[in-house]
Amino acid sequence: MKLAIGIDIGGTKTAIGIVDEQGTIAAKHTIKTDLSISPPQMVEQIAAAVKELLHQHSIEDSSILGIGIGAPGPLDPAGGRITCPPNLPGWQDFPLVKELERHLPYPIRMENDATAATLAEKWIGAAKDSHHFVFVTISTGIGSGIYLHGKLLTGASGNAGDAGHMVIDPSAGRCVCGQLGCWEWVASGTAIARQASEFLGRTVTSKEVFDLANEGDQNMVELVDKLYQYIGMGCVSLINILDPDTIVIGGGVSQVGEPLFQAVRSYVSAHALNPGGRHTRIVPAQLQTDAGLVGAAALVHVNY
Incomplete structure (x- = not known):
């Protein structure tokens, strides 16, 4: 073999x-x-x-x-x-x-x-049966891959899908790329750890933030809810632009599980422009990490 x-x-x-x-x-x-x-x-x-x-x-x-x-x-x-x-x-x-x-x-x-x-999720993962999907990975940063009409789209220079640097909230500060309020800056694992550390006055990891929210810390609950909203915003933008039938979400932050997926599905169903887009499948990466x-x-x- x-x-x-x-x-x-x-x-x-x-x-x-x-x-x-x-x-x-x-x-x-x-x-x-x-x-x-x-x-x-x-x-x-x-x-x-x-x-x-x-x-x-x-x-x-x-x-x-x-x-x-x-x-x-x-x-x-x-x-x-x-x-x-x-x-x-x-x-x-x-x-x-x-x-x-x-x-x-x-x-x-x-x-x-x-x-x-993205190629892996098409090969043996959550998108085996889809010819029009976007893969989004949310961990240290945010990246995505585009698979439409049965083809992996990489763009003129091989860099298509850098969705982590589309602007979501310019009021949220300057991303490492130089723009204000990139999706990665507001919705990655690094982002929520940074925001929580600033609020708490000590360094915490993204996992600690989710643990604190699960334990009922109201400030961390609000941070996590805002994170889910930002993830939903990015997904709606991808749906409005690319019209996929499925969005596959992977990366470390996706390990939070169903609370994240329920929140994103709810946001998409309320805000996607195309009525068909409101029913876009939002599923976890089968291959996970x-x-x-x-x-x-x-x-x-x-x-x-």
């Missing part, structure tokens, strides 16, 4: 996995995305983790079809470069594919991480 190496690079962690032709993860490992070291040093750590994973599971080079990388945008997939990612300071115009080729002997393909996860990893491998396994 032929295998692909999937590498999902995030702002806080990098997932590395060996994935077979059915999309099953044979082995995986996660390392910290260490922003205190140079990108070449981080790539060296990624390559070492890949080699160790192959060694631990006695996987021969002949079994590996190639490496797929899901990386934060904006990027240049054709040139194998990360160009100017807001969540990876110091990685500007970094030749990621060329650098990784110095350490590993396999063919490499790279796409935006959310685009790769593995969507990016499987999607990276899908860049090797799936003809897209």
Whole structure:
């Protein structure tokens, strides 16, 4: 059986996995995305983790079809470069594919991480039966991928779907990209942790915010409700522009579960412009936190 190496690079962690032709993860490992070291040093750590994973599971080079990388945008997939990612300071115009080729002997393909996860959800996930859907990942930041008319849409430069930087609320402050009130700035896991930390006067994680809200902390309940509203606003904009039949939501924040999905469905049903859009399916990513990893491998396994 032929295998692909999937590498999902995030702002806080990098997932590395060996994935077979059915999309099953044979082995995986996660390392910290260490922003205190140079990108070449981080790539060296990624390559070492890949080699160790192959060694631990006695996987021969002949079994590996190639490496797929899901990386934060904006990027240049054709040139194998990360160009100017807001969540990876110091990685500007970094030749990621060329650098990784110095350490590993396999063919490499790279796409935006959310685009790769979109392909995974179409391949073996929540959107297998849809020809018109948008995948949204909400975690450190917010990204999306677009699949319409049976095709993955990547745009002229490979950066279509950067929905995290559409403006939702200009009064909410300046995003790391320089605009005011981007969706990512107001509705990501990082956003709610930042807002709660400012309010409480101490550093808290997004998980702690949701835990406090579940325990009845009224201020945190209001923050979470506002977060859900912002997520709903972004989904309505995507529905109004792209007219999908399904929106798949993944990423760490989606692990909150049904309260989030109920709130977003309610907002969409009330505010989508097209009556048909008000009935857009809003569903959790089936692959959950593995969507990016499987999607990276899908860049090797799936003809897209």
